[in-house]
Amino acid sequence: MIRFNLKLVLLLLCAAVVIVTLSLWTRCGEVVLANRGRKNSGQAAEWDTGNKKLPNGQDTYGGEVVEHGGNSDLQGYEEIECNINGEHSIGCRKEGGEIYLPFSFLQKYFEVYGKLATYDGYERFEWSHSYSKVYYPKGKYDPRGVFMYFENYNVEVRDRVKCVSATEGVPVSTQWESQGYYYPTQIAQFGLSHYSKNLTEPEPRRTVLEDAESDLLAHWVVPNGAALSRILDPRTGSHVVQFSSPDSVTSGISLKLDHVLDFVLSLNFVFTINSSFTVVLQSREKRDQIFHLHYICSDLLISAQDQYVYHGIGHCEHTQPWRRLTRDLVVDLHKGLAYQNKPKRKLSRSKLKVVGLTFRGSGQLDNLTLSTSEHLSQFYDAAQWLVLHQDASTGGWPNPVRRRVAPGMADLEPGWYSAMGQGHALSVLARAYHHSGGDTSYLHSALAGLRPFEVASSAGGVLARFLGHIPWYEEYPTQPASFVLNGFIYALLGLYDLGVVAPSASQQATQLFRQGMVSLKQLLLLYDTGSGTTYDLRHFMLGIAPNLARWDYHATHVNQLLLLATIDHDPLLTATAERWIGYMSGKKAPHN
Ligand SMILES: *[C@@H]1O[C@H](CO)[C@@H](O)[C@H](O)[C@H]1NC(C)=O
Ligand SMILES: *[C@@H]1O[C@H](CO)[C@@H](O)[C@H](O)[C@H]1NC(C)=O
Numbered sequence: 001m002i003r004f005n006l007k008l009v010l011l012l013l014c015a016a017v018v019i020v021t022l023s024l025w026t027r028c029g030e031v032v033l034a035n036r037g038r039k040n041s042g043q044a045a046e047w048d049t050g051n052k053k054l055p056n057g058q059d060t061y062g063g064e065v066v067e068h069g070g071n072s073d074l075q076g077y078e079e080i081e082c083n084i085n086g087e088h089s090i091g092c093r094k095e096g097g098e099i100y101l102p103f104s105f106l107q108k109y110f111e112v113y114g115k116l117a118t119y120d121g122y123e124r125f126e127w128s129h130s131y132s133k134v135y136y137p138k139g140k141y142d143p144r145g146v147f148m149y150f151e152n153y154n155v156e157v158r159d160r161v162k163c164v165s166a167t168e169g170v171p172v173s174t175q176w177e178s179q180g181y182y183y184p185t186q187i188a189q190f191g192l193s194h195y196s197k198n199l200t201e202p203e204p205r206r207t208v209l210e211d212a213e214s215d216l217l218a219h220w221v222v223p224n225g226a227a228l229s230r231i232l233d234p235r236t237g238s239h240v241v242q243f244s245s246p247d248s249v250t251s252g253i254s255l256k257l258d259h260v261l262d263f264v265l266s267l268n269f270v271f272t273i274n275s276s277f278t279v280v281l282q283s284r285e286k287r288d289q290i291f292h293l294h295y296i297c298s299d300l301l302i303s304a305q306d307q308y309v310y311h312g313i314g315h316c317e318h319t320q321p322w323r324r325l326t327r328d329l330v331v332d333l334h335k336g337l338a339y340q341n342k343p344k345r346k347l348s349r350s351k352l353k354v355v356g357l358t359f360r361g362s363g364q365l366d367n368l369t370l371s372t373s374e375h376l377s378q379f380y381d382a383a384q385w386l387v388l389h390q391d392a393s394t395g396g397w398p399n400p401v402r403r404r405v406a407p408g409m410a411d412l413e414p415g416w417y418s419a420m421g422q423g424h425a426l427s428v429l430a431r432a433y434h435h436s437g438g439d440t441s442y443l444h445s446a447l448a449g450l451r452p453f454e455v456a457s458s459a460g461g462v463l464a465r466f467l468g469h470i471p472w473y474e475e476y477p478t479q480p481a482s483f484v485l486n487g488f489i490y491a492l493l494g495l496y497d498l499g500v501v502a503p504s505a506s507q508q509a510t511q512l513f514r515q516g517m518v519s520l521k522q523l524l525l526l527y528d529t530g531s532g533t534t535y536d537l538r539h540f541m542l543g544i545a546p547n548l549a550r551w552d553y554h555a556t557h558v559n560q561l562l563l564l565a566t567i568d569h570d571p572l573l574t575a576t577a578e579r580w581i582g583y584m585s586g587k588k589a590p591h592n
């Protein structure tokens with residue numbers, strides 16, 4: 001959205017008049033001065049609700065300062081004071097019977113958005129009520145398909161993602177704790193976005209740099225004292241590269257490359273202790289700008305200094321099973337720069353190339369590939385993380401941070417479960433179970449993940465009851481309950497997904513889904529303010545002001561209802577969604 005400059009708006013108003021005289025321009029400047037108190041006309045002026053004192057002791061908005069009246073000009077408009085609800089005084093324009101207010105005022109007062117746009121060679125002013133987007137489902141929701149509209153999500157590039165862990169292959173959040181932590185909801189969203197992108201994006205380009213099956217070996221540079229051979233690996237029955245190099249950071253076996261556009265590196269590997277590899281990236285514009293991405297056998301999450309970025313791939317041991325690593329090199333570079341608070345703008349995908357790869361220490365590797373994307377590998381990294389990090393006794397995925405939802409509600413202590421996190425996890429695991437052709441590790445994890453839905457939020461689960469009766473799955477299992485709407489619907493989607501993908505094994509999921517849909521229809525209209533929606537029911541629970549959903553959350557409510565309406569034809573869902581869409585362009589419920 002574009003911030004409006006008062007002067008610009010006034011100029012726009014001036015321009016509406018056929019002939020603009022020099023004296024009028026001067027006058028515009030004076031109005032800005034008079035209204036802005038101390039601010040000079042050259043500054044970007046923002047409308048300000050503050051009752052600032054002017055040097056002469058008068059209030060800016062007290063009605064004393066604004067000069068108006070008697071400035072009739074040839075075009076027939078004059079300046080006039082606008083008194084707004086007896087609280088503010090601003091400079092307006094009067095033209096015949098019409099009054100014009102500066103948009104910068106309207107923007108803040110009504111929280112609307114506007115910008116000047118030029119197309120077809122002519123300029124116009126565009127006003128919009130909300131900044132968010134409605135996604136109309138293309139067909140009936142399918143739990144084997146795209147999740148909501150998550151193909152548009154790019155979880156790992158968000159600022160609140162510290163990095164993608166090279167040990168786990170999943171994002172690490174800094175949203176509520178700056179040192180970084182694994183946030184199950186975010187990890188599931190990462191998985192769901194990659195699964196959805198796999199279904200919607202064009203086929204990736206893949207370049208196999210080494211698979212030990214062909215003569216690619218010839219390209220390796222093997223320094224004195226290092227060794228490289230192709231062997232048959234008994235564990236996989238496939239040919240792999242075995243390498244070793246002397247203990248020195250400067251040596252190692254390396255590949256010289258000149259690879260553009262495809263920056264997702266993947267490989268299978270087994271390393272001995274203290275081995276590592278490095279990818280060298282170069283700017284295509286400034287050839288002396290070179291970055292080294294080091295992947296080292298360590299528990300380090302991320303570290304960076306100047307052009308060197310380090311990600312830990314965890315402990316390495318030659319007796320370990322084969323591991324697969326998938327890295328988006330550009331994301332890794334950007335996170336390394338962000339780690340040092342350096343800008344990344346000039347280093348987009350199109351401005352970089354991969355110029356080298358070096359392996360140090362010793363070990364085996366195979367299927368070394370550079371691709372446009374490896375969405376399914378990243379999806380399975382998320383699914384695998386969920387299987388490995390579930391609390392076996394409760395079936396929950398713990399959130400390891402303290403969280404304050406609202407004053408008046410007890411803080412959530414580290415270890416709490418979220419119905420949204422549980423539901424998203426079910427959506428990931430249901431898809432992994434389906435896509436893997438029935439790998440039961442995903443199904444068992446998903447079934448265990450249902451347990452917190454049956455346990456009261458006061459007893460460590462996620463189940464609350466509205467007025468003691470109506471069951472609700474809590475995104476934040478607070479005391480008293482908060483009844484967050486969007487997290488509840490995400491939980492419903494997860495339950496639905498599991499019920500559809502594994503119908504006989506998960507009747508419990510279907511049952512929980514049906515029960516939740518009944519609750520949703522009972523409580524849905526409590527969130528409707530007649531001009532928007534509330535995020536939760538804290539106003540009812542705590543006797544305080546409602547927590548109005550900002551437009552992107554409101555749009556999420558709408559998108560969720562539209563999606564649910566494809567699997568449940570109750571007219572309440574569509575009628576409510578339609579009305580809520582109207583609120584996004586300023587419509588309101590009728591009044592008496
Ligand atoms: C999606 O996954 C399939 C394997 O199920 C793969 O063949 C295809 O290339 C992938 N497409 C994209 C865009 O990731
Ligand atoms: C691995 O590196 C650590 C730290 O540099 C060192 O203390 C250790 O001796 C190394 N281990 C081996 C087996 O080389």
Ligand SMILES: *[C@@H]1O[C@H](CO)[C@@H](O)[C@H](O)[C@H]1NC(C)=O
Pocket residue numbers: 233236238240268322365366367
């Ligand atoms: C490399 O990929 C091939 C084809 O997918 C697979 O059969 C082989 O097992 C992989 N190598 C390793 C070491 O996992």
